[in-house]
Amino acid sequence: MSRLNRIVVVGASLAGLRAVQALRREGFDGEVTLVGAETHVPYNRPPLSKSVLHGDDDVTLPGAEELGDQWLRGRQAVRLDARDRTVTLDDGTGIGYDGLVIASGARPRRLDGVHALRTLEDALALRAELESGHEHVLVIGGGFIGGEVASTARQLGRKVTLVDSAPYPMYSGLGEEASRWLAGHHERNGVELITNVRVTAVDGGQVRLGDGRTIAADLVVGGMGVLPNTEWLDGSGLAVDDGVLCEPTLFAAKSADIVAAGDVARWPHGLFGGEMVRVEHWSNANEQGAVAARNLLAGPEDAQPFVDVPNFATHVHGARVQTAGLPHLADAASIATGSPEEDRFAVAFSRHGVLVGAVVVNSPKDLIKLKRAITARESV
Structure with missing residues (x-):
């Protein structure tokens, strides 16, 4: 632990928060700098597609109050110099470190004319649209975000159309049997389901599909997956391929002073034959942020591999x-x-x-x- 005096954590969502908490609970008494692109205190994202759209603003994330004011809000990391151990922010500030936790998360895939749902601002904007009287909501993508938005919109009495490029919603994650059941569950709850087709464009409320059809909708919401936030690492020397490539211990590949956690980390999972995985769900970020921080303190030789079984849950209708x-x-x-x-x-x-x-x-x-x-x- 004595080899580290200054630790920078990039990303102030769940994984970053858990990393900071773990550093303090492990007895690290050096300088910790948390860099967060949002101005809010770290908050819980799962309610954004459910209770927040119903009008409940409680997105409290236990432990966020422990941060106090000793962190950088509304600042974004734009460059990493791993050789000089410096993180550069969007205002030009350079922050030196002895140890770095990369928890910069992911961002939603976007399409012009489509509401994305990732941040609290996204959720509040979507809630305002739903409250404004839009009757027909079209959701692109049947993953857990798209499914939850479709479910919430139906509870609010809206007509809902769900478009998915797979044979059934969540086909790749649930397998054929469960995803077929989910398709029927959507339809039994009043969702019009259109599958095996992609949305090619959205123009003035007209949604064009790859098979030539056009559907009119009052409000279009996207749940088309996310992309890991790794652009700021270009030129850093770190290996990046659909996330920061890590060792089983979450140390960035060939690095002794950088770890990664949460949506941005991709590592070989020991329980599955070293299969490279990147997990985008709450429970993974919750556990991985703390493990990455503890391993950073321990050093590569004494670090423990991260072998938690990935899991997630969703509520649909x-x-x-x-x-x-x-x-x-x-x-x-x-x-x-x-x-x-x-x-x-x-x-x-x-x-x-x-x-x-x-x-x-x-x-x-x-x-x-x-x-x-x-x-x-x-x-x-």
Whole structure:
């Protein structure tokens, strides 16, 4: 710990906050500088597509009050010189460091004429649009953000059309059985579902599809995925490929003083044969920020690999959908409990006979069991 006197954390969302907390709780008494692009105290993002759109402004993130005023709000890192150990901000300020935590997160894919949903400002703007009386909401993308927005808009009494390029919403993350159930669940709750087609343009409320159709909508919302914020690392010497490439311990590849965490980190996961993964969900950022900070203090030789099982949860039209592991790696899948017809079931995913993932609907206890089995690398 004595080798580090100044630590800079770039990114003041969940992973960055957890990193700062971990540094202090591990006894680091040197200088910590947290750089945050937003002016808000770090806040909880999951409510943005659900309760905030209903009018509830509570996005409190436990622990954010611990930061006090000793951090840089509304400042963005624009360049890293890893050799000189300097982070340059958008106002030209250079900040030196002995250790660096990269937690710069991700940004949504955008399309002209389409509302994105990533920040508190995005959510408040979308809420204002929904409150202004727009009757027909078209959502592009059936992932967890798109699905939650569609669900919330239906609860608010809006007509909703959901357009997705896959055969079923969340097809790549849930597998065929659960995503087929989700498609039917959307439709049973009044969502018009259009699949296997991409949106090519939005012009004045006219949404053009790749098959030549045009759909009129009062409000268009995008849930088209995110891109990791790594542009500021161009020329730094760090390896970047769909995120900051890391060692299993979250140290940036070939670096002894830089770690990464959250949506921006991509690392070989030890539970899945070293498969390179980048996980964009709340639980990963929550755990990874703290582990990255502790490993930075420990140093590369004493650092521990990050092997937490990825998991996430979403609520769509009253149903709770949860995943664990990496279902997309599977070469086989089978229903472990329940049935889709009952709106309560669990699907187990395996590769070469070993569990690698699970998806459950309205069955949280089954997810706990399957997650333990994935961690233990049990056979099907």
